[in-house]
Amino acid sequence: MATTSRNNSVVDLRVRIARRLLSSTNGLIFAVLIGLIAIFSFLSPDQRFFSATNFTAIGVDTAEILLLAAGETYIMIAGGIDLSCGAFVVFSAVISAELVGNLSATADQAAALVFPHLLLGISAAVVGGILAGSLWGWINGFIAIRWKVPPFIVTLGTLGMSLGAAQLITGGLNVPNVPPAFQSAFGIGRIWGIPWMVIISAIVVSIMWVVLHQTRFGLRTYAIGSNAEAARRAGINVGRHLIMLYTLMGLMAGIVGVLDVARFDTASIAAHTTDNLQAIAAAAIGGVSLYGGKGRMSGTVIGAFIPAVLRNGFIILGFQPYWQEVAVGGVLILAVYIDQVRRRSVGAVVLEEQPKSEHPPSADRNGVGNDSQN
Amino acid sequence: MSIPSNETTPVVLSAIGVTKRYGHVQALRGVDFDIRRDEVHALVGDNGAGKSTFIKILSGAVQSDTGTIAIDGDPVEIHSPEDSRRLGIETVYQDLAIAESLDLGENIFLGRELSRRGILGKLGFIDRPEMRRQGMAHLERLGTSLPSASVPLESMSGGQRQAVAVARAAAWGKKVLILDEPAAALGVRQTKQVLELIRRSTQQNHLGVIFISHNVPQVLDIADRITVLRQGKVCLHCDRSEASVDLLIRAMSGLLDSADEAGEN
Numbered sequence: 001m002a003t004t005s006r007n008n009s010v011v012d013l014r015v016r017i018a019r020r021l022l023s024s025t026n027g028l029i030f031a032v033l034i035g036l037i038a039i040f041s042f043l044s045p046d047q048r049f050f051s052a053t054n055f056t057a058i059g060v061d062t063a064e065i066l067l068l069a070a071g072e073t074y075i076m077i078a079g080g081i082d083l084s085c086g087a088f089v090v091f092s093a094v095i096s097a098e099l100v101g102n103l104s105a106t107a108d109q110a111a112a113l114v115f116p117h118l119l120l121g122i123s124a125a126v127v128g129g130i131l132a133g134s135l136w137g138w139i140n141g142f143i144a145i146r147w148k149v150p151p152f153i154v155t156l157g158t159l160g161m162s163l164g165a166a167q168l169i170t171g172g173l174n175v176p177n178v179p180p181a182f183q184s185a186f187g188i189g190r191i192w193g194i195p196w197m198v199i200i201s202a203i204v205v206s207i208m209w210v211v212l213h214q215t216r217f218g219l220r221t222y223a224i225g226s227n228a229e230a231a232r233r234a235g236i237n238v239g240r241h242l243i244m245l246y247t248l249m250g251l252m253a254g255i256v257g258v259l260d261v262a263r264f265d266t267a268s269i270a271a272h273t274t275d276n277l278q279a280i281a282a283a284a285i286g287g288v289s290l291y292g293g294k295g296r297m298s299g300t301v302i303g304a305f306i307p308a309v310l311r312n313g314f315i316i317l318g319f320q321p322y323w324q325e326v327a328v329g330g331v332l333i334l335a336v337y338i339d340q341v342r343r344r345s346v347g348a349v350v351l352e353e354q355p356k357s358e359h360p361p362s363a364d365r366n367g368v369g370n371d372s373q374n
Numbered sequence: 375m376s377i378p379s380n381e382t383t384p385v386v387l388s389a390i391g392v393t394k395r396y397g398h399v400q401a402l403r404g405v406d407f408d409i410r411r412d413e414v415h416a417l418v419g420d421n422g423a424g425k426s427t428f429i430k431i432l433s434g435a436v437q438s439d440t441g442t443i444a445i446d447g448d449p450v451e452i453h454s455p456e457d458s459r460r461l462g463i464e465t466v467y468q469d470l471a472i473a474e475s476l477d478l479g480e481n482i483f484l485g486r487e488l489s490r491r492g493i494l495g496k497l498g499f500i501d502r503p504e505m506r507r508q509g510m511a512h513l514e515r516l517g518t519s520l521p522s523a524s525v526p527l528e529s530m531s532g533g534q535r536q537a538v539a540v541a542r543a544a545a546w547g548k549k550v551l552i553l554d555e556p557a558a559a560l561g562v563r564q565t566k567q568v569l570e571l572i573r574r575s576t577q578q579n580h581l582g583v584i585f586i587s588h589n590v591p592q593v594l595d596i597a598d599r600i601t602v603l604r605q606g607k608v609c610l611h612c613d614r615s616e617a618s619v620d621l622l623i624r625a626m627s628g629l630l631d632s633a634d635e636a637g638e639n
C-alpha cells in the first residue's frame with residue numbers, strides 16, 4: 001500500500017469527519033435549541049425570557065424529565081424501550097410520601113404540624129422511594145430478559161400494574177401528612193441560588209454521561225444495542241447487563257419520585273402520565289436511535305431542554321401553552337426524519353480505499369450492495 | 375509464499391469420533407478431524423452435511439454426544455464458548471459478527487476492553503486511544519489497514535468489516551481460528567483481500583485455521599488440506615495437490631463410492 005495514497009485518504013477523511021460533525025443530528029439539534037432561545041429572548045418583553053430567574057424555572061421544569069431521559073437513553077442505546085417510568089415515578093412517590101408521613105409523626109401530631117422523627121422519616125422516604133423504583137425496574141428487566149417478553153409489552157404491563165398499585169395504596173387520593181420541612185429544606189431549597197432539584201439532576205445525569213461514554217459498562221451498552229449476538233460471542237453477559245439497565249431506569253424513576261414528593265409536599269397520583277413519552281421523545285430528539293447502538297447523552301440533554309424552552313417561551317409570549325405539545329411533536333418527527341436521511345447518506349458514502357484502476361468498479365459495487373442487505 | 379502442508383508441524387487440535395444427535399436427526403456420525411499448526415484445513419460439504427454442527431461443538435455453542443477433542447494432545451472438555459476461547463479457539467462467523475456502531479479498537483477489544491491506568495481504570499474507565507492504536511497495529515500486522523480507527527465500522531465496506539473480524543480473532547486466538555464462511559457476504563475483490571488476510575494470520579501467529587465454505591474454487595485457492603463432510607461423516611480427506619473442483623463436487627454430492635474415498639486417502 002503506497003504511503004502517498006494513504007496520506008491522501010487521511011486528509012480526505014478529515015474533511016469528511018468535519019462535514020459529518022456539521023451535519024450531525026447533535027449539532028443540528030443544538031442549533032435549534034440556541035435558535036429557540038434567541039427567538040424567545042428577542043420576542044419576549046422586558047427580557048422576561050432571557051433572565052436568570054426564568055432559566056432557573058426552565059431548569060426546574062427539565063430536571064425530572066432529564067433524569068428519566070438519561071435512563072431511557074441507556075435502554076434505547078441497548079435496543080430496548082421503557083414505557084413504564086412515569087408510572088414508577090408515581091409509585092415511588094407514594095411509597096416515599098407514605099414513609100415520611102407515617103414515620104416522622106402520628107396522624108395527630110402531623111395535624112398539629114409536629115414531626116418528632118423528621119430525620120428518620122425523611123431518610124426512610126429517600127431510601128424507600130429509590131428502592132421501590134429500582135425494584136420495579138428490575139422486574140421489567142427480569143421479565144423482558146428471562147421470560148423473553150418484548151420490553152414494549154413488559155413495560156406497558158408494569159405501567160398499569162405500578163400505577164394501579166399506587167392507587168390501591170392511597171385509595172386514589174394524594175398522600176397527606178408530608179412534613180413541610182421536607183419541601184422547604186429540600187424540594188424548593190436552593191444552594192447558591194440554584195434549586196436542589198437542578199443540582200441533583202445535574203450531578204446524576206453527569207455521572208451517567210461519563211459512565212456511558214468513558215467506561216466499560218457504557219461501551220458494552222452500545223455493543224449490545226449494535227449487535228447483541230456479537231456481544232454475546234465476545235463473552236459479555238448480555239442478559240445481566242440489560243437487567244441492570246432496566247433497574248437503572250427504575251432507580252431514576254425512584255429518584256424522581258422522591259424529588260417530586262419534596263417538591264410538591266405530596267405524592268400526586270394524577271401527575272406524570274406522559275413522563276414516559278416525554279423521556280423517550282427527549283432521547284429521540286437528541287439522536288438516540290430506537291434501533292439501538294447509537295446516541296449520545298449530550299443529545300438527550302439538548303432533547304430534554306427543547307420542550308421545556310418551547311413551553312416556557314410560549315407562556316411568556318402569551319400563546320396557549322398547548323401549542324408546546326404540538327411543536328414538540330413536530331420537532332420529534334423532524335429530528336428523527338433528518339437523522340434517518342443523514343444515516344442513509346452516510347451509509348452510502350463508504351470510507352473505502354478507492355478501487356484500484358485495474359479492477360472494474362462493478363466488483364466493488366457488488367460488495368457494497370451485498371453489505372446493505374445484511 | 376504459501377506454506378506447504380507439512381507433515382512435521384504439530385497437530386494443535388484433534389477430534390476423534392465426534393457424534394451429535396438432534397432428536398431423530400443424526401447430525402454427526404463419528405467425525406475424525408485434525409488441524410496442524412500453520413495450515414489452513416478446509417471443511418466443506420453441502421447444506422446439512424454437519425459442518426456447522428461440528429464447528430459449533432468446537433466453539434462451545436453445542437456439545438457433542440460422544441467423541442474426544444484434544445488440544446496439543448491433551449484431551450479437553452468444551453462446555454461453553456468461554457471454554458473454547460480459553461483454550462485458544464476463536465471463531466469468525468459469516469454474518470459479520472462485529473458491532474457496527476463501534477469503532478475498530480472497540481470491536482477488537484470487545485469483551486476484553488483495556489482499562490485506563492490507576493484509579494480510573496479500577497472504576498471501569500476504558501482506554502480508547504490505546505485500543506485504537508493496538509487495533510490498528512493488529513490490522514497492519516496482517517498487511518491491511520482502515521482509513522480511520524475512530525469511525526464506526528458501519529461506514530466501512532463489508533471487506534473492511536470482515537477484515538476487522540478476522541483481525542480480532544487472530545489477535546486473541548492462540549491455537550485455532552475457525553472461519554465460518556468468512557467471505558459469504560463479500561464481493562469478489564473483498565473476498566480476495568480477506569483470504570489473503572487469513573493466509574497471513576495463519577503464518578504470523580502460527581495458528582491452525584479451519585476454513586468452512588461451500589465455494590469450491592475458494593477452498594482450492596486457500597486450503598492446504600480439505601475434508602469433505604457428507605451426511606455427518608467424513609467422505610473425503612485429501613491434500614490440495616490431490617484435489618480438483620470435480621473431485622470435491624462429486625464428494626459433496628455423494629457420487630464418490632467408498633473405493634474412491636479409500637484411494638484418495
